[in-house]
Structure formats: structure tokens, C-alpha cells
Amino acid sequence: MKRMKRLWAAVLALVLLAGCGRTEPLPYPEPAASEPGKTVAYVPLDDRPDNVERVVYLAESLGYALAMPEKVLYRTALDGQPKNFDSLQRGEPWSLFTWVLEQEAAGCDRYILSLDQLHSGGLVASRSMTGYDIELPGGGTVQIHSMLEQLLTALSADENNVVWLLDSVMRLAPTVGYEGGTLEEYNAIRAFGALPRRTLEGDTLHLEAIAESYWWGPNGENLRSQTRAEGTYEAALRHVRSRDRKMVLSYVVQDTLRKPGYENFRLLIGIDDSSLEDCIQKNEIAFLRRGLRAGEGEDGRQLDWLLSGVDDLAFKAVARMYLDETGWQGTSVIVDYFGDTYDQPACEYDFQPLWKIVEEHNRFFDLLPCNQAAGMYIFILTQPKDETQKSAYIDQLLRALEGNRKQQRPTILIDASNGTYGTAVYDALTKKAELGCLLAYSGMLDMAIVTGTALSHGAARYAVLKNGENTDACDRAWARTLADSVLKDFCYKGVVRNDLLTYIRNDLGGDPNNFWSPELDREDLLRRLEEGMEKETAPVIRNLERSSFLSSISPDGEIDERHWGGIALENYRFPWDRAFEIGMDIRLGEFR
Incomplete structure (x- = not known):
């Protein structure tokens, strides 16, 4: 009998290792994911998964808990979609400004703040705004320069604060399907933005000269005349005014941070979609790079950075905040x-x-x-x-x-x-x-x-x-970051999204970039998403469930491992009511 029990135990162990058994019934109950006392006040770039739930996962894997404003305050709505407060397609900067001050009054001392959200209402809105006045919810306006300076001053008053500011170099063209933007206009403006520009250096590299350089090629080519001849001048002019506004606001922040009292602030600038050509971003990048505080921190550590990529800015800030706090x-x-x-x-x-x-x-x-x-x-x-x-x-x-x-x-x-x-x-x-x-x-x-x-x-x-x-909560949040990335990449991007694109275009005659223009049956699309993901994720989930992962590394390099438990996916969604990206919840069984 004992021999049979040992044999059965061995068989059961093999079944579990093969991923054929689960540690508990679905859905999996979830313990609290974060410990108190390590809150980070976070104003996201917008409401896409890369800027919300995936940042939450990463933060929780490091022992942080993100405090975020209500979604309606930072949500982006494409043309034809329900608006925020029945009138806004973008986030609401003044309410976000007051929310951050409320966190400061409550004693928060860690911040990750998207400047594009705070001065424009999100990344997409920053590509189209041309004025400096922000409307107040109760009526009236405030100048965005003043609001930014007030916010930075308030946060600098507490020397215990650690503040990460996230900024961006604007991409070469505005967004299709926002404030009437068309694909034809996008293509024309991107082609305009990709043209080589006159190079500014030394004393000629300043804001006024950058604004003028938008219109001149390296050999004196008059791009105003060219766009007039092509019939794209008005669209190019609007785009240039948005770029100029954005550069002015970036300068305001850099100029403020160079003053005494901002040593605990970090500025991380991301370069949005670009081009290998000598394009419209060239002088902007050179100007912003010159304004970085390099080697001015303790032990000569660099305080500000300019790197490729925008939708990963919050990831980089959360990770670097943890590395700095732990003496990396x-x-x-x-x-x-x-x-x-x-x-x-x-x-x-x-x-x-x-x-x-x-x-x-x-x-x-x-x-x-x-x-x-x-x-x-x-x-x-x-x-x-x-x-x-x-x-x-x-x-x-x-x-x-x-x-x-x-x-x-x-x-x-x-x-x-x-x-x-x-x-x-x-x-x-x-x-x-x-x-x-x-x-x-x-x-x-x-x-x-x-x-x-x-x-x-x-x-x-x-x-x-x-x-x-490392804790069990850290392990579980980390596992979500990995599973989310692998499953969406392998299964959604690789297969299911392509099927949806074909169905929307060919069978429905719709626009996969906006389910509201024309309006599509979103329940039908969600059902197709769920069915496609259930099929395509099955082998990948089996792979993950039979995997082990590194759970600790000792000072002498000795490694311990744990084994994945079961994985369940639920609550699929299209965050922007478009096929480009999806959201989903990931529930995990007990690790072994």
C-alpha cells in the first residue's frame, strides 16, 4: 500500500509539472498585492494599458502601490466616442493639478507625473493644442506656464519628495481620428516632418530659431512655399504651432529644474515616433539634450535623461525609482x-x-x-x-x-x-x-x-x-507583467488582431481604429476577441504553467526557484474602442 501511495504521489507530481493539473479551482482568489507606506502618486500619460494596468503590475512587483486620479480626468476619446464630462476628448489638466496637490497635502512623497497629461490632457492632445490657456471646470482660464510653475514649486517645498517628470519630443505628425485628423493629413504632415532641416548649433540653438527652422531645409529650401504649392500649408501651420507650444512648455520645466531646490526631481524625456532622416525633431532633440542636468546629482549621477520611446516612460521611471531607493x-x-x-x-x-x-x-x-x-x-x-x-x-x-x-x-x-x-x-x-x-x-x-x-x-x-x-505579492505582480506581455504579443498581435482587422474591414466595412466611426457592434467584437484569445492562448498558458521562475539570488549567486500555478484570463476589453491594443485581467493560482 505504501508503495502504491508513493507511486501515486510521483504520478501526481509529474501531472502538475506538465501543467495538466491546477492548484485550485478557477477563478483564483487574489491576496493583497502591495504593502502600505510605499505609495506613488501617478498621473498617467493616458488610459491605454501600457500607461495604466501594466504600470500597476510593475509597481506592485517592486512593493509600491500606485495612487491614480479618476480615469475620466486622464482619458482620451477619439472622434465620435463618448467624451469626458460630455465635452472633452482629453484629460482635464486643472483637476489633475489639484489632485496632485491633494496627494501632497496628504503626505505623499513619491510622484511620477506625465507632463503631456498635465499641460495638454494626454499625449494625443499635446500633438494638436496650440494655445496656452487651460479652461477651468467652473469657468475662466489659467495659463499653463503658471500652473506648471506652481506645481513644481509646491512639490519642491518638501525635501523628502522624489518627483519623476515624464516629457516627450513630439512625433512627426498628429493623430488620425482625433479632432478631425485624417489619414491623408497624417501622411502629408509626416512627410513634411521627415524633411531635413537647417542645423542649429551654439548660440543659434534657441526656441525662436527652432520655431523658424521648421520652415527651412538645410540648403535654404523654403518649406512654406513647398507646402503652399502642395495644398498642405494650413495643416502644416497648425502642426508647427503645436510643436512650438510643446517646446516652450518643455523649456519652462527644464529652466525651473535648474534652479536650487530641485535636486530630488528627475526629468525623463522620450522621443516619440521618429525617422532616421535629419527630420523636424533634430533641433528639438539637440536643444532638450543641452538642457539636461547631467552629472549634477550625488556622486556625479545624471539627473535627467532623453531616450527613445514614450509609451515606456512610466516603466522606466518606476524601475529607476526603485533602483535609486535601494542603492542599486x-x-x-x-x-x-x-x-x-x-x-x-x-x-x-x-x-x-x-x-x-x-x-x-x-x-x-x-x-x-x-x-x-x-x-x-x-x-x-x-x-x-x-x-x-x-x-x-x-x-x-x-x-x-x-x-x-x-x-x-x-x-x-x-x-x-x-x-x-x-x-x-x-x-x-x-x-x-x-x-x-x-x-x-x-x-x-x-x-x-x-x-x-x-x-x-x-x-x-x-x-x-x-x-x-521578494515577497509572494511581488512574485504575483511580476508574473502578471510577464504573462501580459507574452500572451498579448504571441496571441493577440500575432493572430487574433489580424483576424479582427480582416473581419472589421471586409465583413463590416468599418474602421478598426475606431469602433464608433461608423458605429460597430462592440459586443460582437468583444465576443470574437474572447473566442480568439481562448483558442490562441491555450498552448502559451500551458507553457507558462509548466515553467519555473527565479525567486531569489543570493549574494554569492545561488538561485532559488518557484513553480508557476494556473493562469486565468478574464474581462477582455478594447480600452480605446479600437483593435490596436486590448486590456485583460490575469488571475493566478498559487505558486509552488
Whole structure:
């Protein structure tokens, strides 16, 4: 009898390890995810998942709890969609300003604040606003310069505050489907923005000269005349006025931070969709880079940064806030590329080669390159240099992942291939890799943010494990960050989204970028989303459920592991009522 019991126990263990058994019935009950006393007041860029729930997951994985204003205060509505307060397509800066002051009065001392939201009502709105007056909810207006200066002054009065300000370099064109913006106008303005500009240097690099440089090519080409001849002058003029406004407000913030008393403030500027060409952003980037406080912190630490990517700004701020608080001294890393195009931009919207973007982000996180015995490994799949070698590049990546798994080496995986392998890479990783052992993964949607997203999550997770501060709540929040990224990338971006795009365009004659123009049956679309995700996520979830993950790293490098429990997905949604991205809730079984 004892022999039979031992045999049955062994069989049951194998079943659990294979992912065929679950630790408890669905849905999984969830414990509290964060501990009190580490609240971060957070004003998001907008209400997309990368700026809300994914930031919440990352923060909770580090022991923080995010306090956020009501969604209606930072939500973006596209044309034809229900508006905020029945009148606004954007967030409401004055109410956000007062909300931040309320957090300060309540004793908060950690802040991550999106400047685009605070001065314009969100990223999309910042691309179209031209004036400096902000309407007050009860009537009247306030100048945005004054409001920003008041806010920064108030937060600087408490020397215990740590304040991260997130800003952006405007992309080359405004948003389609917002305030009447059309695809034709977007294409025309992007082409205008991508044209080379006169280079400003030294004393000629100032705000007035930048505003004028928008209209002049490097050899004196008159771009006003060109846009008039093309019939796009009025649209270009509106865009230029928005750019000029944005640069003025960025200057106000930089000028304020250079004054005494702002040493606990950090400014992180992201470069939005760009171009490899010598484009309209060139002088803006040079001007903002010159205004960074570099080497002015304690021990010569850089206080301000300008990096590629905007939708990953909050990830980078949360991660770096934790690293600074815990005395992070950095770690050694080995970066390996697979695909042989690391010396090219990952997509047409990047302004630098991939290796350069990775190098700059490694410096931001104090990840120090080495050749052997690294603390962490970063594997990056690039676009294939040789189309006939796609399978070989994938096999090389799989072998490297398997080698690191056997050696228990902390590994970050970045898919910077921009979809050039199709679903083949997702299928191979699902069948032959152990996805749940990764520190972090990113590849979803915009190429400009994949590096910052993966390194934020990976560096922060590694620091938690090394610091010995890991808890079950941290593990569970971290697991959500990884599962969210992998499942959306492999299953939604790779398969389900393409099916939805075809259905909306061909069967419904609708616009996948806005379900309200013309109005579509959103319940039908949600049902198709749920059915598609249930089918496509099943093998990926099985992969995660049979994975182990790193749960601690001792000072001498000894590693402990835990095993994933069950995973349930629910509450699917289209946050902006468009097919570009989705939201979903992730419930987890008990880890073993």
C-alpha cells in the first residue's frame, strides 16, 4: 500500500509539472498585492494599458502601490466616442493639478507625473493644442506656464519628495481620428516632418530659431512655399504651432529644474515616433539634450535623461525609482543579437540603430557590458539580414535560451524583429522554450518601446531578487507583467488582431481604429476577441504553467526557484474602442 501511495504521489507530481493539473479551482482568489507606506502618486500619460494596468503590475512587483486620479480626468476619446464630462476628448489638466496637490497635502512623497497629461490632457492632445490657456471646470482660464510653475514649486517645498517628470519630443505628425485628423493629413504632415532641416548649433540653438527652422531645409529650401504649392500649408501651420507650444512648455520645466531646490526631481524625456532622416525633431532633440542636468546629482549621477520611446516612460521611471531607493550599483550584462541587423533601426519610426538604443538604455539602468560571467543576459531577435536564414536565427535563439535555462542565468528576451518572422518565432518559443523563466519579455506593438519596456521590467526584477526583498505579492505582480506581455504579443498581435482587422474591414466595412466611426457592434467584437484569445492562448498558458521562475539570488549567486500555478484570463476589453491594443485581467493560482 505504501508503495502504491508513493507511486501515486510521483504520478501526481509529474501531472502538475506538465501543467495538466491546477492548484485550485478557477477563478483564483487574489491576496493583497502591495504593502502600505510605499505609495506613488501617478498621473498617467493616458488610459491605454501600457500607461495604466501594466504600470500597476510593475509597481506592485517592486512593493509600491500606485495612487491614480479618476480615469475620466486622464482619458482620451477619439472622434465620435463618448467624451469626458460630455465635452472633452482629453484629460482635464486643472483637476489633475489639484489632485496632485491633494496627494501632497496628504503626505505623499513619491510622484511620477506625465507632463503631456498635465499641460495638454494626454499625449494625443499635446500633438494638436496650440494655445496656452487651460479652461477651468467652473469657468475662466489659467495659463499653463503658471500652473506648471506652481506645481513644481509646491512639490519642491518638501525635501523628502522624489518627483519623476515624464516629457516627450513630439512625433512627426498628429493623430488620425482625433479632432478631425485624417489619414491623408497624417501622411502629408509626416512627410513634411521627415524633411531635413537647417542645423542649429551654439548660440543659434534657441526656441525662436527652432520655431523658424521648421520652415527651412538645410540648403535654404523654403518649406512654406513647398507646402503652399502642395495644398498642405494650413495643416502644416497648425502642426508647427503645436510643436512650438510643446517646446516652450518643455523649456519652462527644464529652466525651473535648474534652479536650487530641485535636486530630488528627475526629468525623463522620450522621443516619440521618429525617422532616421535629419527630420523636424533634430533641433528639438539637440536643444532638450543641452538642457539636461547631467552629472549634477550625488556622486556625479545624471539627473535627467532623453531616450527613445514614450509609451515606456512610466516603466522606466518606476524601475529607476526603485533602483535609486535601494542603492542599486548596477550589474554586468551580456547582450546577444540574433538576426544580424542590430546596426539598423528596428522599424521606420526609430531614429537610431537598434544597438544604440539598447546601449543608451543600458546606461540608464547601470547595466554594464561584459564578455563573461554576467549578472544578466539580454537576448534580442532582430529583423533577418538574410531572409533564407530565418529558421537558423530562431534556432540560434532557442539554443541560447535553453543553455541559459539549464545554467539558471537571469535572461531578458526582446523581440525587435517587427513581425518579420510572422508567427513562426512565437510557435517555436511556445513549443521549445520555457517562457515563464524569463526575467522579462517585450515585443508587443511599437518597436520604439520594446527596449525600454523589457529592460525596465528585467532590471527591476533582477534588483528585487538580488536585494532579497521578494515577497509572494511581488512574485504575483511580476508574473502578471510577464504573462501580459507574452500572451498579448504571441496571441493577440500575432493572430487574433489580424483576424479582427480582416473581419472589421471586409465583413463590416468599418474602421478598426475606431469602433464608433461608423458605429460597430462592440459586443460582437468583444465576443470574437474572447473566442480568439481562448483558442490562441491555450498552448502559451500551458507553457507558462509548466515553467519555473527565479525567486531569489543570493549574494554569492545561488538561485532559488518557484513553480508557476494556473493562469486565468478574464474581462477582455478594447480600452480605446479600437483593435490596436486590448486590456485583460490575469488571475493566478498559487505558486509552488
